[in-house]
Amino acid sequence: MIDLLHTPEASRRLESIIRPGLLCAFDFDGTLAPIVPQPHLAVLPAELRALLVQVSAHAPVAIITGRSIDDIHHRLGFDPDFIVGNHGLEGVPGWENTAAQHAETCQRWKAELEAAFADMGADPGIVIEDKRFSLSVHYRQAANPGAAEQALDRLFTRLHPIPRIVWGKMVFNLMPDNAGHKGTALAQLMKVTGASNAIYVGDDITDEDVFRLRRPDVLSVRIEHSTESAAECYLDKPEDMAQLLGVLIERMRAAGAANWVQAPAPITAA
Numbered sequence: 001m002i003d004l005l006h007t008p009e010a011s012r013r014l015e016s017i018i019r020p021g022l023l024c025a026f027d028f029d030g031t032l033a034p035i036v037p038q039p040h041l042a043v044l045p046a047e048l049r050a051l052l053v054q055v056s057a058h059a060p061v062a063i064i065t066g067r068s069i070d071d072i073h074h075r076l077g078f079d080p081d082f083i084v085g086n087h088g089l090e091g092v093p094g095w096e097n098t099a100a101q102h103a104e105t106c107q108r109w110k111a112e113l114e115a116a117f118a119d120m121g122a123d124p125g126i127v128i129e130d131k132r133f134s135l136s137v138h139y140r141q142a143a144n145p146g147a148a149e150q151a152l153d154r155l156f157t158r159l160h161p162i163p164r165i166v167w168g169k170m171v172f173n174l175m176p177d178n179a180g181h182k183g184t185a186l187a188q189l190m191k192v193t194g195a196s197n198a199i200y201v202g203d204d205i206t207d208e209d210v211f212r213l214r215r216p217d218v219l220s221v222r223i224e225h226s227t228e229s230a231a232e233c234y235l236d237k238p239e240d241m242a243q244l245l246g247v248l249i250e251r252m253r254a255a256g257a258a259n260w261v262q263a264p265a266p267i268t269a270a
């Protein structure tokens with residue numbers, strides 16, 4: 001893992017992806033928005049929003065988040081070229097048909113979990129976030145987060161069908177097994193748009209699905225160094241995002257890069 005902003009090697013790698021056809025993709029919580037005690041309080045800082053708007057003048061911007069599209073849309077305050085929700089299960093061009101099956105499975109899990117919570121008198125700080133195509137079970141507000149984590153871990157093995165569970169920041173993300181994820185979503189976005197290369201920045205375990213792609217045409221960046229991550233590069237801290245976006249803008253501007261995604265044709269009155 002190399003330090004993206006402070007090593008000549010990373011600088012050369014960054015330079016190599018600033019080519020026509022670049023796609024700039026970002027995770028949301030913990031990457032663009034600081035982690036806060038409750039999910040509904042997450043906010044995209046105005047400085048990053050302004051920088052993302054500038055990035056989108058030079059290359060298409062994709063937000064690939066664990067949140068639902070409905071939830072993320074109003075938090076962004078600008079219109080990126082692509083929004084993919086539910087860890088890659090929602091909003092991916094070409095995958096619309098599989099989403100309905102995922103919604104059914106999630107409703108079943110939710111009902112099973114609510115019944116189990118009632119039976120065991122679960123900690124009221126444990127909250128199910130129903131995102132239609134996946135569930136997030138948060139325990140940040142539990143009276144004893146460690147005990148809640150263990151109890152939930154045991155409980156999930158009794159769900160039907162067994163979910164794919166990706167642990168996150170005081171949260172378990174439950175997704176249908178054998179479904180897409182953030183890595184396959186980014187690959188599909190690149191395929192349908194014809195992107196020649198991409199940069200992806202994320203901070204959490206679900207972002208490892210992208211980091212593990214390890215494609216030469218994808219520069220993966222993790223917020224904070226980790227010896228356990230498959231990401232190619234890292235930023236020291238979340239606050240370095242502004243600097244990274246600034247560097248991207250400067251280099252794309254110098255290269256004369258323009259956003260190459262076609263805007264939809266305006267609808268004209270009959």
Ligand SMILES: O=P(O)(O)OC[C@H]1O[C@H](O[C@H]2O[C@H](CO)[C@@H](O)[C@H](O)[C@H]2O)[C@H](O)[C@@H](O)[C@@H]1O
Nearest residue numbers: 028029035036037038039065066067136169171
């Ligand atoms: O893929 P992301 O955009 O990073 O989304 C991951 C999850 O983010 C949210 O939960 C996390 O952020 C909350 C706000 O800072 C925090 O309170 C929580 O503890 C974190 O786990 C979101 O609520 C989930 O739906 C996303 O899956």
